[in-house]
């Protein structure tokens with residue numbers, strides 16, 4: 061799915077009306093009906109549940125008024141609170157006019173803000189995508205009031221006070237919703253950790269906006285869902301052989317961190333690699349041979365850490381990082397790898413820390429390398445702490461452009477920035493995956509996909525991130541989130557990839 065800017069969203073609304081020959085008021089009715097259906101299905105309020113709708117002066121408020129009418133018509137106990145304003149949008153006015161007289165509808169007054177019992181549902185329809193400055197005055201007081209109430213808050217389109225695609229000062233008033241119900245496409249704001257406390261659990265409801273217009277709208281950001289992944293992983297043909305899926309080399313492990321080497325190796329094999337050779341320090345020989353018999357093991361001349369590169373000729377892709385440690389001699393091996401490798405690279409963990417500590421090495425990164433830092437590793441790579449999540453995203457884009465690489469930023473909605481400046485946000489995964497070794501599994505899986513000669517760098521990266529999260533979701537069904545360990549992810553890579561595999565064409 062595409063992530064549109066507020067201006068593009070407005071343009072899409074208008075274009076939809078033109079293409080479909082409908083009015084913006086009809087579109088608003090569709091939006092309100094979608095929220096109405098969602099509320100009844102997901103929240104299942106009792107007829108006695110007090111539902112308080114807080115409506116602003118624009119179309120977000122118009123959505124709230126239309127929703128109040130629908131709820132009232134279905135027999136629910138609604139109460140409408142209006143934010144006084146000099147001007148109202150035309151569709152707000154139309155819905156205000158249509159509001160049945162029996163509905164209790166009052167203007168908000170700073171001196172007498174309404175009591176909101178704990179069993180009430182609050183609908184936040186104060187401001188939506190039209191917000192262009194921080195809330196002040198009465199609107200700010202209402203937001204503060206809602207945030208102290210125990211009632212359940214559902215934000216329409218976006219929590220009021222939150223900007224759809226830009227940062228705001230930490231003390232700006234923003235509604236803290238339990239649920240955010242948005243239309244057609246998600247917003248960038250929903251994907252960033254700093255907004256989680258405002259957005260809560262979010263839903264995107266289809267309201268039939270013009271697909272052909274969305275298709276033509278150029279964007280920088282994508283949300284990677286199942287539909288987006290369709291067709292990216294070709295099925296294996298009967299005559300495929302080991303060479304098709306490549307021979308991967310993994311440089312990994314140091315004394316006490318061979319578990320990382322084992323996890324990454326197993327993930328690479330489960331990721332479908334044709335052949336895997338693992339180079340570990342001498343101390344890791346038995347460990348690897350016994351734990352991962354499917355892989356070939358090369359040992360370094362050093363006992364405790366990796367210091368050398370084997371001949372790189374046989375390999376289709378090289379991965380480096382899991383459990384590597386940060387010895388100087390390891391750094392030299394990394395330098396050699398960057399200088400000599402002519403095949404796709406995947407760099408993770410200590411390989412990234414070494415790059416961060418020796419930033420002159422970044423100039424040696426071969427184009428199209430894939431880096432998989434988490435925020436702390438990314439900060440070491442840039443050397444500049446991010447002001448907030450939006451700034452960090454900007455840094456990620458700049459980094460990928462500057463170094464012509466694909467750079468991941470691991471997190472709840474892991475981001476992938478491409479050298480062309482596009483960012484993809486992964487949709488799979490769960491908090492159970494915040495556990496040691498999870499990243500090593502990702503590295504191994506990505507390495508397998510990069511060794512697969514059928515896949516572009518972008519598809520390999522998207523498939524790896526999506527399948528990794530999906531493996532976590534499948535594993536958590538069995539283990540629960542707390543009980544999930546990285547080894548469980550390895551077990552579910554196969555099923556996750558199977559779900560993604562394109563079915564052969566049929567007539």
Ligand SMILES: NC(=O)C1=CN([C@@H]2O[C@H](COP(=O)(O)OP(=O)(O)OC[C@H]3O[C@@H](n4cnc5c(N)ncnc54)[C@H](O)[C@@H]3O)[C@@H](O)[C@H]2O)[C@@H](O)CC1
Pocket residue numbers: 069073087088091116117118119120121122123147149186187188189190191192193194195196199216217218243244269
């Ligand atoms: N995206 C879609 O496809 C659809 C959107 N609709 C709704 O329309 C909304 C956007 O409507 P609008 O563009 O009218 O915008 P809003 O309803 O978000 O509010 C805009 C109004 O608030 C004023 N305003 C902006 N910032 C303010 C501030 N800090 N303090 C006080 N006033 C402020 C503006 O001058 C304007 O009058 C969406 O969020 C959504 O709820 C739906 O009705 C129909 C479909």
Ligand SMILES: [K+]
Pocket residue numbers: 120184185186187188215216217218219220
């Ligand atoms: K809102």
